[in-house]
Amino acid sequence: MLETIDLRKVYPTGDEALTGVSTTVDGNEIVAMIGPSGAGKSTFIRCINRLTEPTDGEIRLDGSELTALGESEMKAARRNIGMVFQEYNLVERLTVMENVLSGRLGYVSNWAALRRKFPPEDVERAYDVLETVGLDGMENKRADELSGGQRQRVGIARAVVQEPKILLADEPTSSLDPESSHAVMELLADIAAEEDIPIIINIHEVPLAVEYADRILGLHDGELVFDGPTDGLDENAKDVIYRGADASETTNEAVAKTRTDNNAISEQAADKPTAAGD
Amino acid sequence: MATEDGAAEIPYDGSRWQRPTAFRNRKVKWAAYIGAALFVLWSIVSLLSGVTISRVVYGLGNGFLLVESMFPPETSTVNLERVGVYMAETIAMAFVATFTGVLISLPIAVGAAENLAPWPLYYLNRGIISITRAIDELIIAIIAVKAVGVGPLAGIIAISYLTIGFFSKLFAEDIEDIDMGAKEAVEATGASRFQTFVYAVIPQVAPRFVGLTVYRWDINIRASTIIGIVGAGGIGTLLMRSFNRYEYDFAGTILIAIIVVVLAGELFSAYVRRRVQ
Numbered sequence: 001m002l003e004t005i006d007l008r009k010v011y012p013t014g015d016e017a018l019t020g021v022s023t024t025v026d027g028n029e030i031v032a033m034i035g036p037s038g039a040g041k042s043t044f045i046r047c048i049n050r051l052t053e054p055t056d057g058e059i060r061l062d063g064s065e066l067t068a069l070g071e072s073e074m075k076a077a078r079r080n081i082g083m084v085f086q087e088y089n090l091v092e093r094l095t096v097m098e099n100v101l102s103g104r105l106g107y108v109s110n111w112a113a114l115r116r117k118f119p120p121e122d123v124e125r126a127y128d129v130l131e132t133v134g135l136d137g138m139e140n141k142r143a144d145e146l147s148g149g150q151r152q153r154v155g156i157a158r159a160v161v162q163e164p165k166i167l168l169a170d171e172p173t174s175s176l177d178p179e180s181s182h183a184v185m186e187l188l189a190d191i192a193a194e195e196d197i198p199i200i201i202n203i204h205e206v207p208l209a210v211e212y213a214d215r216i217l218g219l220h221d222g223e224l225v226f227d228g229p230t231d232g233l234d235e236n237a238k239d240v241i242y243r244g245a246d247a248s249e250t251t252n253e254a255v256a257k258t259r260t261d262n263n264a265i266s267e268q269a270a271d272k273p274t275a276a277g278d
Numbered sequence: 279m280a281t282e283d284g285a286a287e288i289p290y291d292g293s294r295w296q297r298p299t300a301f302r303n304r305k306v307k308w309a310a311y312i313g314a315a316l317f318v319l320w321s322i323v324s325l326l327s328g329v330t331i332s333r334v335v336y337g338l339g340n341g342f343l344l345v346e347s348m349f350p351p352e353t354s355t356v357n358l359e360r361v362g363v364y365m366a367e368t369i370a371m372a373f374v375a376t377f378t379g380v381l382i383s384l385p386i387a388v389g390a391a392e393n394l395a396p397w398p399l400y401y402l403n404r405g406i407i408s409i410t411r412a413i414d415e416l417i418i419a420i421i422a423v424k425a426v427g428v429g430p431l432a433g434i435i436a437i438s439y440l441t442i443g444f445f446s447k448l449f450a451e452d453i454e455d456i457d458m459g460a461k462e463a464v465e466a467t468g469a470s471r472f473q474t475f476v477y478a479v480i481p482q483v484a485p486r487f488v489g490l491t492v493y494r495w496d497i498n499i500r501a502s503t504i505i506g507i508v509g510a511g512g513i514g515t516l517l518m519r520s521f522n523r524y525e526y527d528f529a530g531t532i533l534i535a536i537i538v539v540v541l542a543g544e545l546f547s548a549y550v551r552r553r554v555q
Contacts, residue, residue: 049466079468089463093481102477106468113473155463162467 001026002048002166002198007057009043009222017043019222020057025166025198030189032213032230033202036242039219041202045168048200049081050074062165079106082159084188086171088151090143090158097139099154100126103161122161129157132194133187149180153187160191167191167199174204181205185212206238220244348530357528360516361535368512369539371433372498378434379441379498380491386446391453394479403446410443419505430511437498437505445494449487456482489551496547503536 002025009018017040025031033041046052048059050066059066066077082103090099104122105113112118118126130136133153138146143154152172159167169188173181185201189212192199200217203209209216209230216233218226218241226237301307389395390403418439422432461478469477506514513532520528 051462051466075468075470077468078466081466083463083466085459085463087459089457089459091460091464091478091481092457093484094477098477102464102469103467105464105470105473105477108473110470110472110476113469114476158463158467 001060001062002200003058003060004044004048005058005060007044007047007059008055009040009047009052010055017222018047018054021219021222021224022057023217023224023227025200027198028192028196029198029214030192030212031198031200031215031217032209033200033217033219034204034206034209034241035219037204040222041219042170043222044219045083045170045200045202048166048168049078049083051083075106079162080165082162082164082167084152084155084159084167084169084172086174088148088155088175090151090154092142092144094143095139096130096135096141096143096146096154097123097126099143100130100139100157100161103158106162125163126157126161129161132160132191133157147180148176149183152176152180152184156184156187156191160195163195164197166197167195169199169201171202171204173208181208188212206233344526347526348533350527351530351534352525352528353531357531361513361532364506364513364516365535365539367430368502368506368514369499371430371437371502371512372495372543375434375437375502376441376491376495376498379438380445380494382438383442383445383449386442387449387453390446390450393454393456393458394475403450407443407447407450410439411447415440415501415505416508419508419510423509428509428511433502433505433510433512436510437501440501441494441498444497445490448490449483452483452486452490453479485554488554492547492550496543499543500540503540 003023005022006020007018007022008016008020010016021040021044033044035041043052047054048061048066054067057067061077061080064077066074069077091102094102098116101116101118101122104118104126107122108118127136127139130139133156135150135153135157138150143151146154152175156172167188172188173184176184185208188199188201191197201209201213210233213230216226216228216230217224218233218237220241221244225240226233228237296304299307301310386403386406389399390407392400395403415436419432419436422435422439426432426435456479460482461474464474464478502512502514504514506512506516507518509515513536517529517532517536520526520532
């Protein structure tokens with residue numbers, strides 16, 4: 001179970017990316033986090049495994065408080081958190097198998113890492129996971145020979161081979177075409193069920209989120225403005241997530257303001273698929 | 279509103295647009311251009327003011343005589359053997375110096391990569407590189423000869439030293455160009471710093487490492503042919519001696535040998551670099 005309590009992040013520039021986010025993710029639910037660009041979605045996900053250091057608040061994974069851990073303890077804790085990235089972030093010159101096995105690095109010695117020598121059960125698990133993600137037979141291809149969709153599958157395999165307690169996915173579909181996007185979302189949903197772990201997915205495309213997620217988290221300006229089952233995401237909730245709380249006011253002034261905001265947002269939305277994340 | 283109206287009154291005039299200049303304004307730009315031209319003119323006048331046409335003709339005549347006396351090159355067995363021995367020493371010097379130079383460069387390059395090193399270490403290593411690069415090879419060779427005496431050891435020290443400045447700087451820049459996303463992803467799995475380095479950094483820079491090493495080796499062969507002139511071993515020693523004794527035909531032989539070896543090294547280096555990149 002992942003629990004965040006009043007999670008806050010202020011960047012050195014003074015930007016408050018998260019204003020105190022509290023939520024709980026449990027079981028094998030698929031949680032989609034939506035919100036406009038710059039709302040803090042990436043920051044939230046990256047704070048969980050402390051690739052970005054949170055300013056304030058607590059993060060607990062199965063009871064242990066991640067925010068209190070020292071550097072080496074945090075390294076050990078990261079083994080329990082799988083992460084999938086927008087740009088796949090594979091080591092392009094290494095083979096698919098080496099990339100997948102890098103998910104086991106936290107369990108082997110430095111010397112073994114140098115010689116690429118992993119225990120046989122790790123290699124077996126890597127083969128299994130490659131089959132799960134549909135890349136069986138590709139283990140000796142170099143990562144840079146693969147297509148975008150295939151690379152993201154390697155990225156997912158690397159996270160799954162960790163046998164994590166939770167999976168984080170930061171815009172896993174933003175660099176992919178619609179068809180591959182659906183395939184990747186389906187794969188993530190299968191993995192949540194099969195591995196019995198929760199998944200938090202940052203995502204720009206609301207329809208994809210609605211189609212695959214059990215629950216939606218809506219961020220606006222670093223504030224958690226929506227947290228509920230996917231069915232509860234009506235037009236009003238989307239307004240609040242994408243336009244801010246005052247969009248629901250109905251005075252003439254507010255409507256006029258919403259209109260101008262609206263334009264700004266649809267422009268932003270048009271930019272989103274090409275933007276390199278938040 | 280008032281400002282908007284005011285702005286609207288200024289007509290868009292097609293002749294008003296000028297390409298922005300890198301200088302502060304156009305006057306500064308032209309002043310800089312004219313200043314540069316005057317400086318070049320002054321250099322030419324002051325350096326060549328004493329040179330007359332007859333002096334140039336006389337000098338050219340002497341030049342032809344010198345080149346003429348190198349042909350045909352000396353080909354006696356004794357002298358060819360000497361060229362062979364000294365050339366072998368030259369190539370050996372280049373090999374050893376490349377090896378030691380690259381070995382010393384590695385930690386400096388990693389320390390001078392902004393994306394991996396903490397800033398005190400970064401500035402320290404950048405400083406080392408700048409200082410190493412500031413002094414020319416012949417000066418280092420002269421100092422090395424004074425320090426350890428005439429012979430190839432001085433040459434190896436001088437060329438290793440030069441390799442450090444060159445290799446660390448270029449390799450540090452290659453390390454800075456790596457995809458940090460891959461490094462971050464490996465870190466996110468719980469890998470240690472060392473594991474991240476061998477798994478995410480080394481594979482990305484390995485081909486550049488091989489390419490740069492071979493490239494520097496080829497430069498080092500060239501460098502080790504010249505530093506013998508100040509007594510630091512290699513074929514340059516022989517070349518200097520032949521000039522001092524006015525054995526220009528033997529100097530011709532040595533020059534041809536140098537050209538052949540340097541060209542061969544360059545071809546090999548180009549081939550290897552094409553293969554790895």
